[in-house]
Amino acid sequence: MFKKIITLFVIAVLAGCSSSKPTIATTKKQAAVQKPRTASAKKGVTSRPTAKYPSTNNNTTEVIQSTSKTVVTSDLINNYVLQYKDIAMGNMKTYGIPASIILAQGILESGAGRGDLALTANNHFGIKCHKDWLGESVRHDDDSSQECFRKYKESAESYRDHALFLVGKNRYAVLFTYGKDDYKAWSKGLRACGYATDPNYPDKLISYIERYNLHQYDCQVTGKSYTAINKSAPVRSSSSSSVSNSNDPNLYEVQKGDTLYSISKKFNILVDDLKQKNNLTDNALSIGQKLKVK
Template sequence: MFKKIIALFTIIILVSCSASKTTAITTRKTAPVQQPKVVRTTKKPVYTKPTAKVTRTSTLNNTTEVIESTSKTVVTVDLITDYVTQYKDIAMGNMKKYGIPASVILAQGILESGAGRGDLAVAANNHFGIKCHKDWLGESVRHDDDEAQECFRKYPEASESYRDHALFLAGKNRYATLFTYEKDDYKAWAKGLRAAGYATDPKYPDKLISYIERYNLHQYDCQVTGKEYKPFEKSMSAVASPKSNSNDPSLYQVEKGDTLYSISKKFNLLVDDLKQKNNLSDNTLSVGQKLIVK
């Protein structure tokens, strides 16, 4: 009997211990995995100002020029002639009042406004690419030039653009030397403008002189000074006409079958040099076209 009581007591103790046991469950909180931070940047486009140049091509009936200054403009001989007719009186008036050769004024207007067909000339009557500057209180337009969307003056009439151009030259000390030249010495003025920093293009004087001599713009200087005008021998009519047989050794008239390569070999030039001399953007030639070869 005693043994049974001990056995029962033992069983009760074992059951009690088993019930009191607990199972420890440990949970670990997993930290979220951080994704690498991606920083996106937008690169600002770099603005490049178009290079100012004049590309001229000749046909049997006319000459077409692509003038690139503040904008790209395609013009013809007739358009340039019409431009000169329209603004010659204003140019002569400015010559009388401010002492700037009318021929230079007109040549600059042709080059810088694309003979009045450039964006600034059409939208703002601005024929000389004059920017707003700090003292400008009038209307303005935005246009890409040295930098994108620069401020340019807007005029109610083109004549005011011509007046501002004259005041700009006459009022700046840097251009004072120009006014020591003879009023009708267009070559000195063209070179002096470049030397004074008006333009950075090393060919700027040559371009002005070319327009003055091809379109006989010097005659308007002579009308102001009262001097006798002698037409330039290589006037526009002589250059444009394929029938003109010039004895000038620096010019070559394109014949049927000619290519830039054959002409370059004939005059011991590189094709690239020949294109540069004549402001050619491609290899296209026209019969009768005259090329500078020296």
């Protein structure tokens, strides 16, 4: 009887100890299982920031620092040139300023049309109000805080005002003694006349002119032949320029997403024949480019 009482007492004590043990996992293995999980990317996949501008093969990106800091791609610059080349050539004929210089300055001063002043005021050359300006204006931080800059109803007015600005200032008179197509002399002359304080300004203009074959537009105005410096950039002949606004069924305007292969299939023509018809040395195309397809 005494042994039974002892046995029952031991069982009661053991049962009490078991019920008082905590239920929270204490081992490292159990703690790891109960640890909250956070969302993670799949293995081999990394997150990337959304690109500000679209990118294509061989489409380089650069930062242009003018009146605002602007990130642009080579495609954007090519499209800018296509949009304003006719205005630049028209101003060359009227005012004697090389079209290549006008376009290079437009690219540099406006961030290829993506800078703050170009977007908000159609001001592509960073021209400030000055005392003789009677038109609309905007305020923008530049050398000083909230300086006065000219505002135009459309970009073409900015291009015209840029030409008048150079023609009307005595300090730029020496520029017009240079050849109309001497873009290197004009680039260096602008700096020497005080148009820009940046010592690298001439080199920047020359770089844009040669990288994007802007001198071809000088040659279209003067009638001289042109040899491309940058073989990868599009070059357009005078004949293609003269019919650029026509509805010629023999021409096709390059659209976004087009390739030489897709165009060749559309018009049932070999890629090599297409390149030969248009004097293309590679497969590079730009939006708005006119191609002979028949």
